[in-house]
Amino acid sequence: MNSFSYVRPTTVDETVALLDEYGTDAKLLAGGTDLLVNLRSHRMLPRLIIDVKRVAELTTGIEEADGALRISATASMTDVIGDERVRRYYPALVEAAAVVGSIQIRNRATLAGNVCNASPAADTVPALLVYASEVTVIGRSGTRHVLLDDFLVGPGETVLERGEIVTAINLPIPSRPAGATFGRVTRRRGVDLATISLCCMVDSDGTTTFAYGAVAPRPFLVRDHSGLLADRGADERARAATLREMIGHASPITDVRASAEYRQAMLDVMSRRALDGAIDRLAAA
Amino acid sequence: MMPAAAMAMAFTVNGTVRTLEVATHHTLLDVLRDMLDLTGTKECCAEGECGACTLLVDGRSVNSCLMLAVEADGSEITTVEGLASNGELGPLQQAFLDKGAAQCGFCIPGQLMSAQALLARNPHPTVEEVHDGLVGNLCRCAGYQQITEAVLAAAESVNR
Numbered sequence: 001m002n003s004f005s006y007v008r009p010t011t012v013d014e015t016v017a018l019l020d021e022y023g024t025d026a027k028l029l030a031g032g033t034d035l036l037v038n039l040r041s042h043r044m045l046p047r048l049i050i051d052v053k054r055v056a057e058l059t060t061g062i063e064e065a066d067g068a069l070r071i072s073a074t075a076s077m078t079d080v081i082g083d084e085r086v087r088r089y090y091p092a093l094v095e096a097a098a099v100v101g102s103i104q105i106r107n108r109a110t111l112a113g114n115v116c117n118a119s120p121a122a123d124t125v126p127a128l129l130v131y132a133s134e135v136t137v138i139g140r141s142g143t144r145h146v147l148l149d150d151f152l153v154g155p156g157e158t159v160l161e162r163g164e165i166v167t168a169i170n171l172p173i174p175s176r177p178a179g180a181t182f183g184r185v186t187r188r189r190g191v192d193l194a195t196i197s198l199c200c201m202v203d204s205d206g207t208t209t210f211a212y213g214a215v216a217p218r219p220f221l222v223r224d225h226s227g228l229l230a231d232r233g234a235d236e237r238a239r240a241a242t243l244r245e246m247i248g249h250a251s252p253i254t255d256v257r258a259s260a261e262y263r264q265a266m267l268d269v270m271s272r273r274a275l276d277g278a279i280d281r282l283a284a285a
Numbered sequence: 286m287m288p289a290a291a292m293a294m295a296f297t298v299n300g301t302v303r304t305l306e307v308a309t310h311h312t313l314l315d316v317l318r319d320m321l322d323l324t325g326t327k328e329c330c331a332e333g334e335c336g337a338c339t340l341l342v343d344g345r346s347v348n349s350c351l352m353l354a355v356e357a358d359g360s361e362i363t364t365v366e367g368l369a370s371n372g373e374l375g376p377l378q379q380a381f382l383d384k385g386a387a388q389c390g391f392c393i394p395g396q397l398m399s400a401q402a403l404l405a406r407n408p409h410p411t412v413e414e415v416h417d418g419l420v421g422n423l424c425r426c427a428g429y430q431q432i433t434e435a436v437l438a439a440a441e442s443v444n445r
Binding site: 001002003004007008018029032033035036037039040041048049051053078101102104105107108151173190191228 | 311345352353
């Protein structure tokens with residue numbers, strides 16, 4: 001690993017000033033499970049590492065306020081999985097966070113880091129999209145709240161500008177019953193990136209929402225407002241056509257993990273499973 | 286504090302407070318092995334896939350290859366050396382020995398630390414839970430059967 005300067009600010013203001021001064025020469029360190037790999041391989045050669053784990057505003061953990069659950073930027077996957085409110089309101093997020101890396105990775109990796117790295121295969125992003133998450137961003141000009149769907153741009157790319165930091169991920173507390181499930185295909189059980197991942201939510205008003213990961217430049221959302229997918233009694237051919245139309249938004253590629261054709265085939269299989277699971281959960285809610 | 290390439294830090298390692306001046310780009314693994322001569326913790330993949338460098342930071346298992354030493358400032362660290370006391374092997378270490386769980390032995394310190402973390406949060410794991418608890422630790426000798434048996438045996442011996 002090349003040497004760098006290290007700093008441990010205690011306030012967001014201090015952090016923002018450093019980010020503004022150093023620009024792309026600075027990297028933020030929270031869990032470090034992706035950053036350290038990039039530093040060692042020299043894919044990243046920052047002059048400054050800003051460790052945010054002692055920034056007061058970023059270490060508030062998981063709090064409920066103003067109709068939302070606020071997950072601060074240093075909360076780890078283990079923190080997320082273990083939180084009673086997350087388990088109650090967002091079971092599909094728990095399922096996704098529980099398969100990130102290994103236990104050792106989940107003890108360090110943060111939810112905000114998973115979002116900010118903007119990997120097309122980020123495990124928690126499909127669930128966060130389905131739950132309509134919002135990202136709190138603080139910069140020189142103040143605070144802005146950005147819907148996660150608007151935050152992600154492409155592989156490794158977000159709308160964050162120079163001098164801006166994500167301080168929290170906010171999930172609205174569900175106002176009506178819904179059922180959601182997470183699904184993922186990997187080559188092996190632990191410590192693997194998703195070949196495809198998805199989250200499906202069926203709402204009590206009949207809306208079905210899918211979010212897909214690892215099959216497009218960024219995870220994306222699609223919705224069925226017709227009520228067809230949510231209704232297991234509806235015409236099977238009409239349901240299949242609707243599902244095909246939703247999956248059609250994916251543009252899977254061939255890479256080391258799978259071929260485009262395999263991903264396409266698994267999209268269909270996994271979508272049906274996730275939909276069934278979501279309908280069951282709605283019925284149980 | 287000002288940005289710096291070296292920094293004074295203090296942490297507790299296996300019950301002893303240690304104060305060091307470290308380069309900020311050195312990992313926790315580097316510092317334990319090279320500065321404190323605690324060579325039980327191994328480096329293998331160096332990217333968080335294999336678990337050979339697993340140790341406990343404030344009771345949680347982590348990959349020490351993915352942590353800067355300075356991040357451990359103020360923390361409590363347990364390495365595999367901390368499992369034995371007064372020259373006596375801990376129950377997990379004894380069970381690994383009894384069950385022949387170590388073949389080449391390189392992954393074993395990491396396996397032990399993940400098992401230690403598992404038993405701390407779940408003293409009565411099922412076979413399935415042991416597999417899940419050790420999912421981040423690879424054994425290239427493929428001694429998983431004996432490793433699982435050893436963890437289950439240690440759980441029994443502690444609760445006897």
